[in-house]
Every structure is written in C-alpha cells, then in structure tokens.
Amino acid sequence: MAVNKNITAEDERFQLLDEFIDEIEDKKSSLINVLHKAQEIFGYLPLEVQKHIAEKVDLPLSEVYGVVSFYHHFNLEPKGKYQISVCLGTACYVRGASKVLERIKKELNIEVGETSEDTKYSLQATRCVGACGLAPVVIINDDVYGRMTEEKVPEILEKYK
C-alpha cells in the first residue's frame, strides 16, 4: 500500500478514483464504497482526498469527514507498509492474544495505534475477525495467522522486512 504524505490536487491517482466514482449511479448512498476505494488507492484519507470526494459526490465536506471519522476502518493518517492487526476479541483473548500483542510491541518497539518510524509497520488491535476457531489470530495486510503464540512472532515478522 502506498504511503504518501503530500497528496496534491494534481496527483494522478485522483483519476483512478474518478473513474470509479463516475461508474456509480447513486453517488451519495455509495459514499462508504467510494471511501473504501479511495483508501485502497491512497492508503489513507487525508483532507485533500476528502475534499475531492465531497465535490465529486456532491456532499458537504463536513458530512464526508463525519463518515470518515465515524468508521474505525478509515485512516486519517498514513499507515505503515505492513499493517499488523492483533485480534483482541474474547475468543482470542482467552487463548492468550495479549501475550502475542506484547511480544509484537516489544519486537517492533511500537504501541497500538502507532506506526514505526521507518513507516514499515503499523500496529492495531481489532475485535473479532471471525476466525475464532483459529484463535489467537494476527493479520498482516491480507495474510491471516492463526493459532499464534508468543514464540512464533519473530519468525513471522521476519517475512515482512
């Protein structure tokens, strides 16, 4: 996922987003879909992107911002190249998810909600990803790791350098 701190109105990626929006019939009710797409393209949703979307779907910026800030999935800040999510849902918790989380924090030297200085890793805690049968679960970008243990952490992180 691309990380870019300076997105300007000239950014080519807006064209990609516009193509997506233009295909939609009912633009206003598709705001969340549009935001998903925008985050897929830009990696996060800075003000510049929100403004562009507001204009394009004909909604006040305040409403777009309201939606972006309401849903946990949308990021206002850029995230690391590798986004690590540790499930802290109860089924993972009772199988030792906190220990796994502690180990990841220690290995990467970041706290939950933070991105490492080299912008390589972001760490977040999620609530149940529906893989409770494999608990405890860690997700790194699109890869799901079940039956996690503290000991497996370094070896798995090794794959994301």
Place this chain on the structure above:
Amino acid sequence: MAKIVELITENVGKVRPDSLEDYLNASGYEALKKAFKMTPEEIIEEVKKSNLRGRGGAGYPTGSKWEQLHEIDETPKYIVCNADEGEPGTFKDKIIMDKDPFKLVEAMTIAGYTFGSNHGYIYIRGEYPLSKKTMQKAVDLAKEAGYLGDNILGTDYSFDIHIRTGAGAYVCGENSAQLNSLEGKVGRPRIKPPHLAEVGLFKKPTLVNNVESFAAIPYIVLNGGEKYASFGTKESGGTKLVCLSGNVVNRGVYEVPFGTTIREIIYDLGGGMPEGRKFKFAQIGGSSGPCFGEDKLDTPLCYKETGKNGLIVGSGALLVVDDSNCAVDFAKCISEFFVHESCGKCTMCREGNRQLLRILTRFTEGKGCKEDFALIEQLSNVLPISSFCGLGETATRAVSTCIELFRDEFEEHIEGKCRAGICSFSEGGK
C-alpha cells in the same frame, strides 16, 4: 449425546462456492421454483409454522416480521441481509457466505418474490473481504444464468442483489444503524417507531434479516414449516448454528437442533477442556451476553429455557473459558470492546462504559476498593434504561454476571492477588 443436524449447512464442504452447477446438483433453486408456484401468503404461512426466530441475536419471530411487511402497501420494498456479524465469538454467517453463497442468494430471492421487491442488499462487515468476494461472484453467476436479474426463470419477476461492505463499526449490526450506513451515512441507530417495515431503507418499507435466518428459508419452503419446526423444541423451531470458541478442544461451527444442552455442545461436540485444565465459566451470545458457571451447563439451548436461566440464545456464540484465565481481566477486555464501539450518541453509553473500564482497570492494577462494587452495580442498573440501542442496553451484562460469579476473585484483586497470575500489580498495588 449431542447430534448434528444439517438443515442449513447441508451443502457446506460439499459444493464449491464458486460453482452454480454444484449448487444446482445439490437441489439448489428447487425452493425458488416451488415458491414461484405459491402465493406470498402461502410462503409467509410456512415461515410462521416453522417457528423460525431471528438468528441475528434478538430472536424476533421471522413469520410475524414477514407478515407485518406484507401488510404494508407502499412500494418499493427492500430486502436487506444483515451480514455484519460483529458480535465477538460469532463466525457462523461467514460459513454460509464462504461455503454456500448461492443458498443466501436463493433465500433472498424468495423473500424478494414474497414482497414484490426488486432490490436486495447484503451488508457484509469490512473485516470479511473474502466473503464479499465470494458473495459477489455468486451474485454474478446467478445473474448470468438467469437466477437473478430480469425475468427470473422466465417469470415476470425481477430481482437484483447489491453487495455493500461495512467499515468497522459494531453498532452497524443494529438494523436501523445498518440502514443509515447503507445509505452512505454515519451508522448511528434511528429512533423506532416508525418500524423499518414502514420507514426503512431510503425511507421505504424494508425487511432486515440475518444471514442464518435467510439460510433457513429454502429448507422451509421446500419441506414445509412444520417439518423444520419438528427438529427443535415446542417453542424454538429448527436448528441453530452454534459458534464454539475459547478453551475447548474442537472449536468450530455446529448446527444443532434446539433443545441440545450447553453441556452437550461443550463436551460432546467440543471435546471439553484441553488436558489438565478445568472449566471456569462460559459466555453465551457474544460480548453482550451473560457469563455463567457450571450450574447452568445443563440448560437446553432454546429461547424459553435460556430465558428462564438468565441466559440468551443470541447470535449463537458460545465461549468457553478455563481456569488459566482471570475473571477480572476478562471483564476488562469486554469493557474495552464496548468503550471502543459505543457510537457516542447517548451520554450514559459513551461515558458510563468509560467509567466502567476505568474501575475495572483499577482492579487489574490492584487499586480497586470495596466501594467500586457499588459503582459498578449502579452503572449496570443505569445503562440498560438510559441507552438508545441494544449496545448500551447490554454493555454491562457480561461484567455484572462475571462479578456475581467471581466476587471473591475481584476481592482478591483489591489485595493485590490474581490467582490466574494474569494481572501484574507492578505499578504500586496495595
């Protein structure tokens, strides 16, 4: 001995989810063909006879819900499938979507036909990207083959299904919040009445049912409501998907007839605790459900008996917790969930949950005091009556039942002792 009955999971693992042909070979779409020969009233009558109740958590009789929507004349009507599955420890809707997606497509089409609706929406949580892909593929294949779209199977009935994804907000599982979210808005609950059957999606009459509720419809239409009901108990018809998780040997989703006891589920199907560990407590219905001890294990899973014992059927999540866990830290984990997920609309839900978490955190640090029990009790009494939606109403249930069961453990924490050795009191406990 508990038994598994495959009414709605009959195809799971037996059909390829991306093969309409497999689905058709497994008697797929026979129910829709039969439905096309029935009147809407006849279909609704079968659903009523089935005793099916909402599997999303609230347990509202599906037949009555369908009847109410049927009586409303306004058009257009919308069909919404609630696939938000946000209750921690619940992973059953995912099995249906990932393993037998055409079943859901067929069920929604039957519902659409019953209400003369031309548009259905599936609201899938953002955490399930694979389910979204699988469902989209099934919708596309069904459309190509004439099972969806214009003039389905040569009739004059047309129906389309749109897939939408959530964006990480538990409250969007609440049906009215979900409709707001489907409209592209902030997903906060609406005031009811008006009921969604009258003023629903885009202010039009709307049916919202859970994935598992829908998944029972083809069986009911094909075999009759009575046949479906015959599998359960007198009041609770049919089967329930139970999501068994936590400290048991065989975790997973099991389809059991109502009336199966919780003990049978945990020990016969789940294989009991891992070697050397002891049962401590269980929690039913997800994070919003109550915790209970050994004495309630013989409760049969059904709406009546669970109700009598202070339990719920809820979403079907059954979490087993063994003695390696600390009741206080567990309560704190649940409380963190509700702080994170409160939508902030009501003061008591927003602030009350925060205060509860602060108190529980004090306990885990050895800084709790006797007076805290009264504070927690106060919050547990006030939140249910001062919250706008089910989230705030149920947010304190797990914590208060946990304290009822393990008051001694909470008291030990005041003295700086954690028998499970989970809480470390390094930061200056007493």
